[in-house]
Amino acid sequence: MSPDEAPVVTGAEPGSFARSVLAERHPALLGRVSAAFPWPPERRRALDGLLGEVSGGVIAPLPADAHDAGGWGAHVGRSWFEVPFLWAESYFYRRLLAATGYFEPGPWRGVDPFGPFKRDELRGAAVDEELAALDDLGASSGDALLRSALWGNRADLGFRMSASEGDPSASHPVADDSARLWSLLPVGGAAEVHLIADNAGRELIPDLVLLDHLLHTGRAARAVLHLKPYPYFVSDAVTADFLAALDRLRAAPGHAAAGIGARLWSALSAGRLGVGAHPFFCAPYPYEAMPDDLRRDLSKATVTILKGDLNYRRLVGDHHWPATTPFADRVARFPGPVAALRTLKSDVVVGLDTPTLTTLEAGGTPWRTTGTHALIQVSP
Numbered sequence: 001m002s003p004d005e006a007p008v009v010t011g012a013e014p015g016s017f018a019r020s021v022l023a024e025r026h027p028a029l030l031g032r033v034s035a036a037f038p039w040p041p042e043r044r045r046a047l048d049g050l051l052g053e054v055s056g057g058v059i060a061p062l063p064a065d066a067h068d069a070g071g072w073g074a075h076v077g078r079s080w081f082e083v084p085f086l087w088a089e090s091y092f093y094r095r096l097l098a099a100t101g102y103f104e105p106g107p108w109r110g111v112d113p114f115g116p117f118k119r120d121e122l123r124g125a126a127v128d129e130e131l132a133a134l135d136d137l138g139a140s141s142g143d144a145l146l147r148s149a150l151w152g153n154r155a156d157l158g159f160r161m162s163a164s165e166g167d168p169s170a171s172h173p174v175a176d177d178s179a180r181l182w183s184l185l186p187v188g189g190a191a192e193v194h195l196i197a198d199n200a201g202r203e204l205i206p207d208l209v210l211l212d213h214l215l216h217t218g219r220a221a222r223a224v225l226h227l228k229p230y231p232y233f234v235s236d237a238v239t240a241d242f243l244a245a246l247d248r249l250r251a252a253p254g255h256a257a258a259g260i261g262a263r264l265w266s267a268l269s270a271g272r273l274g275v276g277a278h279p280f281f282c283a284p285y286p287y288e289a290m291p292d293d294l295r296r297d298l299s300k301a302t303v304t305i306l307k308g309d310l311n312y313r314r315l316v317g318d319h320h321w322p323a324t325t326p327f328a329d330r331v332a333r334f335p336g337p338v339a340a341l342r343t344l345k346s347d348v349v350v351g352l353d354t355p356t357l358t359t360l361e362a363g364g365t366p367w368r369t370t371g372t373h374a375l376i377q378v379s380p
């Protein structure tokens with residue numbers, strides 16, 4: 001099925017998941033951001049204005065002098081609910097940063113409006129427990145670390161605003177190509193692994209542990225971690241979040257985590273671990289539209305690992321595909337082998353086999369958007 005035939009996801013349908021994100025989660029998030037800082041009157045007015053707009057108005061433009069105003073004109077003047085969901089969500093986060101003055105000269109420049117939420121999570125006891133658990137994992141723990149990076153994707157602050165914590169009901173991924181992933185990364189094979197990160201804190205820490213494992217065991221000779229260039233989707237990791245996660249690992253003396261943090265520090269200093277933050281990682285478009293410089297960079301990868309739900313939507317296209325659409329067909333234009341590690345938190349899914357889909361549909365409980373199911377898909 002071509003993108004012309006599979007409807008693009010929008011929030012137009014009352015009762016749809018996308019509608020609930022736009023109509024409920026975004027206003028709730030604006031409330032939390034408003035309460036998280038002593039914003040001065042002009043910033044508060046801007047946040048209130050955005051709240052009014054997303055609660056029923058039409059999409060307004062960015063200020064004409066915004067550095068990137070020209071890139072966001074596509075759907076201005078339309079209803080938030082009728083434009084592509086991927087665009088609407090991305091633009092919402094860009095407008096939120098405009099309201100808080102993130103890019104403007106002045107005291108609020110560069111202040112992450114989601115910083116307090118991210119810091120709370122990183123300080124939390126759950127992270128202590130997760131770090132301590134690393135002491136029990138032996139050297140041959142690749143599968144366990146892969147699972148922990150996979151399920152770490154549940155730790156997404158935007159998602160947890162409306163979902164309960166607790167263990168996922170399904171611990172077996174609905175698709176599991178992990179054997180294929182390991183076969184791409186033999187020990188001593190001189191692989192270069194790129195990881196397109198998703199959330200900070202409780203997701204990024206297991207991602208870093210996985211990267212350390214790949215480098216330390218010789219499954220990768222080099223790795224590159226791709227972060228967001230600015231705050232996005234509440235908890236997406238920017239460079240400051242990466243450095244905070246690295247500190248959290250290193251600050252666990254006597255525990256395996258400290259050794260992992262020290263090795264990552266050395267790998268960064270030696271250039272065996274690179275870090276990137278390409279502007280396209282905050283763009284409202286699918287990865288098949290990536291610019292040439294990013295395409296060239298990713299084409300060096302033995303495999304690119306994409307974390308999370310949003311990266312998955314951008315990878316396969318944010319359309320209502322039949323769930324049995326082959327994953328390989330949807331990622332054919334990605335520059336090189338690709339692995340998606342994702343818990344399911346939105347409507348889009350491909351690459352399921354028919355028996356799995358039948359079982360999921362027969363279960364009678366929601367499975368696409370609840371974060372209770374996960375997948376590892378690899379192509380080719």
Ligand SMILES: O=P(O)(O)OC[C@H]1O[C@](O)(CO)[C@@H](O)[C@@H]1O
Nearest residue numbers: 021156158308309310311345346
């Ligand atoms: O952090 P992740 O796994 O990319 O999930 C973000 C997901 O959350 C949502 O923003 C909904 O809140 C989805 O639209 C999006 O795909």
